[in-house]
Amino acid sequence: MNYEIFDLGDVTLQSGVTLPRAFLAYKTYGQLNEKKDNVIVYPTAFGDQHVQNEWLIGNDMALDPDQYFIIVPNLLGNGLSSSPSNTPPPFNQANFPQVTIYDNVQFQHRLVTEKFGIQKIALVVGWSMGGIQAFQWGASYPDMVERIAPFAGVAKTWPQTYVVLEGMKAPLMAAVGFDSSKLNTLTSSDMRAVGRVYAGWGVSQAFYREELYRDMGFDSLADFMSGVWEDSFMNMDPHNVLAMLWTGQNADISANPIYNGDFDKALGSIKAHACIMPGSTDLFCPADDNEYEAKLMPNAVFNPINSIWGHFAGRGINSTDNQFIDDNLKSLLALSTNA
Missing domain, CATH: 3.40.50.1820 (Alpha/Beta hydrolase fold, catalytic domain)
Incomplete structure (x- = not known):
């Protein structure tokens, strides 16, 4: 440790x-x-x-x-x-x-x-x-x-930040049919879609247009989507993510x-x-x-x-x-x- x-x-x-x-x-x-x-x-x-x-x-x-x-x-x-x-x-x-x-x-x-x-x-x-x-x-x-x-x-x-964080929460809620009593059934694989949602917000339009992901060693947009956004989010516990999303959405x-x-x-x-x-x-x-x-x-x-x-x-x-x-x-x- x-x-x-x-x-x-x-x-x-x-x-x-x-x-x-x-x-x-x-x-x-x-x-x-x-x-x-x-x-x-x-x-x-x-x-x-x-x-x-x-x-x-x-x-x-x-x-x-x-x-x-x-x-x-x-x-x-x-x-x-x-x-x-x-x-x-x-x-x-x-x-x-x-x-x-x-x-x-x-x-x-x-x-x-x-x-x-x-x-x-x-x-x-x-x-x-x-x-x-x-x-x-x-x-x-x-x-x-x-x-x-x-x-x-x-x-x-x-408000804009709140809406983006809400969009990240939505795939996890959708995975349990928006039934909060089933949230404990979520697994790390449910985080894949969260990474896909965040991909559109983490960097700018110009970053994608100029293909700067190639500077990071990714040969294609698909590789970047899976190799950065999906992988990083799938390494997170979904319940930890929901807790941090609440903290973020209510920050003031x-x-x-x-x-x-x-x-x-x-x-x-x-x-x-x-x-x-x-x-x-x-x-x-x-x-x-x-x-x-x-x-x-x-x-x-x-x-x-x-x-x-x-x-x-x-x-x-x-x-x-x-x-x-x-x-x-x-x-x-x-x-x-x-x-």
Whole structure:
């Protein structure tokens, strides 16, 4: 096991349900310095585990483990932290309770403070649903978080994003005849169709038109569809996916007792220096939504990734996009926060 477990105990979720013996899986890179002020938190995205974040960590990169103590907490529902696939009855499989982004960040805050005694975070960074968690950190703990850098992630699930996630859920519901009492019969093979649905959203029209999948070693569109979209989704547990889809569809940094649904107020309360990097051709976390959010944040710059890789401009695959993200993180980390 190349990660660690932080036991949360019995936790009461935002829904009011108590999840017994909950836990957070996490991995750290680098060493915590004596002042405990070299901390970067880098949450995982939908379907990802900590290893998928490692492309952005390395010597001479912004997230340099020789310089920073980088904590990568795994999203609840991703199969490593508490999830439908690893929770005993009565909360196993389709019976797993609804977990919010707010819940996730509260648990991560416990990890950071209780396990490591950290009081200041230099940066929270994340892609996609990891980006939503970065926004949530800034809104939930404005005096603790000095910088945030969400890329291809929004501060709430806007209607377009919600509809795309609903489309990903539909094949799983169709597989059980839209009878939620039969969800526990789902298997990984039912995930094949989910991958096919997502194929139209993950990258842009121009990506397909210019056949950039050939740069990834795929000879044909059919090979790319099966070799990337089908395979990656079929490696996921369908119940974990349904849990994460619910988390994603209900994400909103203001949907909590701090802001009571006042989204603009939540954005305005983020004190952190922020670099917001949407993919310029992202089809379901559109740059326009991020632009709206950035305008309401007191210390935000809006800096789109000019790329035809769509949502996957933030996925760590295309070297030009990777360099853009890393350069912006270096600039952000170089900013004095006067903290």
